[in-house]
Amino acid sequence: KAGVTQTPRYLIKTRGQQVTLSCSPISGHRSVSWYQQTPGQGLQFLFEYFSETQRNKGNFPGRFSGRQFSNSRSEMNVSTLELGDSALYLCASSLDGKEGETQYFGPGTRLLVL
Amino acid sequence: AQKVTQAQTEISVVEKEDVTLDCVYETRDTTYYLFWYKQPPSGELVFLIRRNSFDEQNEISGRYSWNFQKSTSSFNFTITASQVVDSAVYFCALSELVGEYGNKLVFGAGTILRVKS
Numbered sequence: 001k002a003g004v005t006q007t008p009r010y011l012i013k014t015r016g017q018q019v020t021l022s023c024s025p026i027s028g029h030r031s032v033s034w035y036q037q038t039p040g041q042g043l044q045f046l047f048e049y050f051s052e053t054q055r056n057k058g059n060f061p062g063r064f065s066g067r068q069f070s071n072s073r074s075e076m077n078v079s080t081l082e083l084g085d086s087a088l089y090l091c092a093s094s095l096d097g098k099e100g101e102t103q104y105f106g107p108g109t110r111l112l113v114l
Numbered sequence: 115a116q117k118v119t120q121a122q123t124e125i126s127v128v129e130k131e132d133v134t135l136d137c138v139y140e141t142r143d144t145t146y147y148l149f150w151y152k153q154p155p156s157g158e159l160v161f162l163i164r165r166n167s168f169d170e171q172n173e174i175s176g177r178y179s180w181n182f183q184k185s186t187s188s189f190n191f192t193i194t195a196s197q198v199v200d201s202a203v204y205f206c207a208l209s210e211l212v213g214e215y216g217n218k219l220v221f222g223a224g225t226i227l228r229v230k231s
Contacts, residue, residue, distance in 0.1 A: 033218065043205065043221040048212075056212040088157055092219075099217040100147035100166060100209045105159035 001027055004093050004106035012112045018079040021109045023091030025072050029104075031097025032074040034066060037088040037108075046089075049074050050097050078111075086113045116141050116210045120222035127196050128230050135191045135225045137206030143167075147209035148189045149219065150180070154202045165189065196229045203227070 005024045013019050025032050034046040045058040049068035066076040072093075078085055088110050092103035117140040127133045139148065150162040163173060165182050173180045177194045193200055203226050207219040 031216070035219075042223050043219075045218040045220075048216050048218065050216065055216040056218060058218070090157075090159060092159075097216045099145075099211040100164070101217065102149070102161055102164050103219060104161060105151070107156060107158040110157070 004091055004104055006089075006091050006106040006109050008109060009107060010110050010112075012114065013081050014114050015081055015083060017081050018077060019081060019111060020075055020077045021089055021091075021111075023074045023076075023093075023106060025074070025091075025093030026104055029093035029095055030072050031094045031101070032068055032072060033092045033094075033097070033103060034074070034076050035090045035092065036060075037090060038084075038086070043090070046076065048097055055097065081113045083113050086111060116143075116146075116208045116220045118206050118208050118220055118222035120204075120206055120225050122225045123223070124226040124228070126228045126230065129198060130195050132192060132194050133196050133227065133229075135193075135204050135206075135227065137189045137191065137222060139187050139189065139206070139208050141187075141208060141210075143211070148182070149207040149209070150189075150191050151205045151207065152202045153205060153224070159205065162191075193227075196227075198229050198231050201227055201229045 031050045033048040047057045052068045068074045088108045090108045092105045094101040094103045119138045146167045151159040181190045203224045205224045206222045
């Protein structure tokens with residue numbers, strides 16, 4: 001099976017712009033989670049989608065949003081970019097997102113905000 | 115709230131040495147799940163192992179072994195005869211049930227392992 005894929009792999013934006021990141025889960029996986037990784041804060045949970053619905057959201061401002069399509073592919077959007085949004089954004093998929101299910105991660109998208 | 119502590123920020127060893135990465139967790143749940151992931155320079159988090167709170171048996175997979183001790187809330191990871199390819203950042207994580215459905219991973223800060231030839 002193909003693993004989790006994320007596009008683009010690298011992105012450079014300027015403050016105030018918006019960005020959309022894409023994630024394709026492992027075939028058959030219906031739950032997609034997003035995490036932000038920064039040197040200062042480490043790995044932090046952004047949100048989780050299942051059956052096109054956001055089930056859970058981490059402690060991030062409303063500028064961070066996402067959606068999931070009927071084929072389980074997911075996108076996350078960050079509007080009005082700030083310098084502090086520079087990070088590695090990781091997407092993970094699991095079968096149903098049940099407690100304790102293993103999450104498999106993609107290669108990430110490295111976002112640099114100038 | 116759940117918490118994972120990886121006190122070792124960075125470890126350097128010489129190839130063929132054994133190395134143990136420590137992980138201490140905090141949870142009030144009686145049922146919980148622990149994970150280890152490896153992050154090579156490419157950035158992808160590679161799943162290594164999943165352990166539930168009811169299974170206290172130690173596990174060995176090739177050069178990797180894990181020691182789960184509920185009494186000390188620890189889930190340590192040992193690499194035997196380390197190799198340069200083991201150089202990476204290793205994360206310990208705890209699964210936290212969020213709401214009625216779904217779960218999120220709470221990660222430790224990670225341990226950078228450098229294996230020198």
